[in-house]
Amino acid sequence: MDAYNQESYCGAVRPAERESPKKEEDDAARSIETYDGELQDKKRRRRVLAGRILVGIFLFAGWELFTRIGWMDPYYWSSPSEILKTAWVQLTEGTLLRDIVYTSGSTVIGFVTGTLTGALLGLSFWWSKTYAGISEPFLIILNALPKLALGPVLVILFGIGFFSKAVLAFLMTVVTSAISAYGGVKSVDPALETLMVSLGAKRRQVFTKVVVPWSMPWIISSLRINIALALAGSIVGEFISSEQGVGRMIIYAGTILDINLVWVGVFVLSILSMLMYWGVILLEKWLSKRLAIISS
Amino acid sequence: MDAYNQESYCGAVRPAERESPKKEEDDAARSIETYDGELQDKKRRRRVLAGRILVGIFLFAGWELFTRIGWMDPYYWSSPSEILKTAWVQLTEGTLLRDIVYTSGSTVIGFVTGTLTGALLGLSFWWSKTYAGISEPFLIILNALPKLALGPVLVILFGIGFFSKAVLAFLMTVVTSAISAYGGVKSVDPALETLMVSLGAKRRQVFTKVVVPWSMPWIISSLRINIALALAGSIVGEFISSEQGVGRMIIYAGTILDINLVWVGVFVLSILSMLMYWGVILLEKWLSKRLAIISS
Amino acid sequence: ALLTGCSPSMQTQGGSTELKKLVIAEPVHLSGYLPLYVAQHEGYFKDQGLDVKVIQATGGTHVTAVVSGDAWGVIGGVDSIALGNKNNSDPITAVCNCVNRANVYLFAKTGMVPKSGSEADLKEFLKGKTIVAGRHGGSPNLLTRYLLINLGLDPEKDVHLIENADASTVVAMLQNGNGDVGNGAEPQICEGISKGIWGEPFYKFTDLGDFSYSVISVKKSTIDKDSETVQKFVSAMKKALKAVQDDHEMAKKVLKQEFPTLSEDEIKASLDRAYADHLWSPDGVISEKAVTTDMDMLLKTGIYSGSYSFQTLVDMQFVNK
Amino acid sequence: MSESCKIEVIGVSKIFRRDGKNVAALAETNLAVREGRFASIIGPSGCGKSTLFNIIAGLMPPTTGDVTVDGQSIVCRAGTVGYMLQKDLLLPWRTILDNIILGLEIRGEPRAKAVERALPLMEKYGLKGFDSHYPNELSGGMRQRAALLRTLLYDRDIMLLDEPFGALDAQTRLSMQNWLLEIWKDFGKTVLFVTHDIDEAVYLSDDVYVFSARPGRVRAKIAVPIERPRKPEDLTTERFMELKHHLLELLSEERDPAEEIS
């Protein structure tokens, strides 16, 4: 902050390259927004990209180096090269690919069904305040329930096959999705409902033409959390019981003390979860566009 | 919907008892809002309370009954009376109380430190778009990292004592908290920054007087998720290695196949997590009031 | 038997439609269960018209899975079966042995060794030590407690037990000084030795002799209704147990297939120790002593109370046929 | 009131309950508007103008009194009049066209037919080419037009317009006023119009009702003697000035000391 000076400030404070304010009506703000922003933007974007790559390389190179010269114990920390090697072995000789498919499968199934069911449930609360009021605490309890600790009970309820993982992923997502949708329902602009009534609409029409589209951004906003939850559900499900899956692989690697393989599992999961995250972001964009939803 | 008729509708559609729209300026809406709302409100509130209690009683009574008459196998499902009995034994003769204190302790410590650190980190991103841009993907990766699978590594890094559970709780919360705070920072109304500059404010002043208070609702909004994450972190920490704690108790009960005790653990965790949730809601209210934060 | 001509691999899928699908639940994926994997890989099950799938189920759920009917059978200790049979109207019964020794070893940080193997020296050595014992309720933990009790030590007071859920963390804990003594099996032992954290185990629970550490068990009702399948399964297991004893090379090959990321050294160490300590039952028979020792451990450690009977826990009719 | 009245408000009053207290929003009010007339209502903020409109539109029951159209009570019968609420209230996820035909859609008319009716209107009244735009892409004036066209297309004899031009700047406002007069001339609807702007009320109306402060009540009914068609220049005539003066006086007598504290 010492380097701060008036002259540059005039250019620099442009809250500028931030995301533009929700409603564009705010002229005073907009006007100081993008002065020469484009050029600077480009430069900064290049700098950011370079920075990211550099930091990434540093992290991995440092890791490799430190484990080689022994500053980090390679037994626990493994090393990028070892991890890559193990991943290759597991991919070609082991079952890594099958495991990934298995885990992704149950995650996606649980995610889709859970989100849809939850959304419908949440939307249904619009129909009756009494019904919604009665259900609310049970939703919260379900949400609070530590599904991870339910191991034995889950095995009884859903068995030990693929289905049980999908169910766990479903359970993890359905509640948040319902809570989000309910949040949307609660926030519906009463003026829009009034408008519909003034046009002689029936409740069903108010629901389909106002409540549902209005709540879409809320439902969509739960997607990102849900994909992570669904993945966690699948993995915990695999921790508890499984014949396949990345979760099983990690548990297995732990028991045979193959730290390399643990790291492979960790990385595969990270990559998987990031891929799914991106997928969801694309889905969000697509949905938002299709539904012409303007920032909630 | 068949029972729907115009006459009652006129009274009933009042989007009425919903939460009022964000800005109260909307007269057209407000005017049809609370006509005779109070009386109906009271009635409904009573009905909702009765409904909740009834459903709760039904659930437990049904559970007890079905396990007694054998429609549900008491071997898995235990029964409320059995669970209560076991809980009592564990409370008076076992270590339940100590376990609860242990788990709550690490959760709260991790939650508080994690949320604060994350918030500071997120806020710091306001200072440089480049720095923020470089950090962002690493935050996302950290967020995606399956901390649960890192068992062995975590033990190496943080040991096996109380501290390691708190650290895991911290790790679980710090990233979401940072992401939330960063979300707040990104959404700061540029017009307010402009205002500050027009009053001759330095960057430091813009930060403390606008960016921080503006981001508070975002930070606060992460509290609810964080308390759940912190609890999950503590419990998983206890799963990995522990001498005490509710998580350890559940693992133990699972291993020796004591289903009653598993259920006790599940209930204790649920209650704990709900208590913490309520605590956080109170905290939120208090913070919002103190900081005079008006719906984000 | 539908197929004759035992092909060593699983390429021949000819009569797959007629194969009976069975699921066996295992608590962990362990080299100790090698005979089971051998029967899978070498086609012994297929020869019997069975298609056996092994599913990992942790935290006691391996037994629950059988009770709920999701798994046909379970591989695990007689102790876990006894625990699972409490209040259970359809008890689980052991039908075939697999691991006939308590596959747990105690080791101490390098430089620490009891003066001798005698009980008195052992007691003196262990007193006041911090022991990384594995999660409470698990076999290694219970065996350690059992030993302490037999030596006249109180597990809660005279030593400090650290109960890690993840067996692999023992290496880190001893290295970091979080413990003096640890328990475990291969590959941990070999791992610690090669890293110089500990030396050869100073106490082998295998010395307890016959111990029903891992047996194949199914529901009583399965035995009553479908004894034919049980018989086929046990026959295949017996064949595998014998093959493991006879053909060390084949054992090594299957082990390598099941655990592809294990190094050559680790596999060799595991096998050598297993053969040396007579880990695997040669014939599938569960002796009364094996169960008694196991149950004695449960009773002494206070995990199990009440009585048990060998007859309800074990049914040797298929092995003996 | 006279037999030929299209819409009559007879002794309507409204009392709200809030926090256990009764709040009188509208004192006993009587209005009668003949078919095809343009009547404006002006009055201080909070005097119950929107409340009155909500009652007429059938969105809430009055505490006392009755509202009739052609002699028949329409209390609590939503959908019998066209009502343009105080905000433009377009559904943000619908295109302008789909917003305009919303009323027809609710009534169950097939989309094709509705579009067929909507497009010429949009073309004629300055929304040509905007059918597939979304509301947030339009200026305030355009949005108001769309909302008004929606009300128009809903095709009721009576239209209630609640401060339709309140949020527009002066220049846009003037052109919208002319636009509204044009529509009114073309369709011959009976219009009830709420505004805060005296110029606007006088420029548009046949009659101006001045409401008293809360609880609202008709304080005066003033006929506007300026002949139609009117031009913006009429706003600067002597006659107009007098009228404005008179209305300003009526209104300022109404203002209570705590005027700005809403």
Added chain:
Amino acid sequence: MSESCKIEVIGVSKIFRRDGKNVAALAETNLAVREGRFASIIGPSGCGKSTLFNIIAGLMPPTTGDVTVDGQSIVCRAGTVGYMLQKDLLLPWRTILDNIILGLEIRGEPRAKAVERALPLMEKYGLKGFDSHYPNELSGGMRQRAALLRTLLYDRDIMLLDEPFGALDAQTRLSMQNWLLEIWKDFGKTVLFVTHDIDEAVYLSDDVYVFSARPGRVRAKIAVPIERPRKPEDLTTERFMELKHHLLELLSEERDPAEEIS
């Protein structure tokens, strides 16, 4: 321009770059306001009025030209003039009092002293008793007062007011105008005032600058020959009508065909 000019805008223009294209927001503009005068700027929406104010306030550099106060350039020097932005922009988490003293706080004045200065002003100018209220508890008019008092308390010789009363209803607006005139009289500031409302511009100003459509440029400078103190009645005089007529003409010549499409 004359030597005694308090503030001078000399050949200022502004070109924005957006999506790779250059957008001229403000053509070369010259203004000069003498000390203690009240000057208004009117012009179509988007003609660059706010842009000009932002440049004067030092928030952005002009593409060409210079702005001087007492002969010294103030380009890019934020904080040398008091600027009330187009929105009231009160910080919602601060009480009204704390909002009003924000400028002083930033300048580092001790709170006690700032409060001491603020309270009498609040009392005098209609915000008495509201010091510990939060902005969202106040009506639009009150909020505007607070924002104006903040600008006033910031204590610069020059105040830029960008459509301060744009969002208010007609009645509140009138009282706010009188209130502003009172303040202006009391403090003798040099005021630059942007508005869309011709009545308002005439009623308040010594000079009215009419801007052309985008890119904006001074099209005419009209002096208002009505003597002060002015009364609301002045709005209905012949003299006033003429002036208004003239301004309306100037403005309407400016309007392009696509007027409503913002």
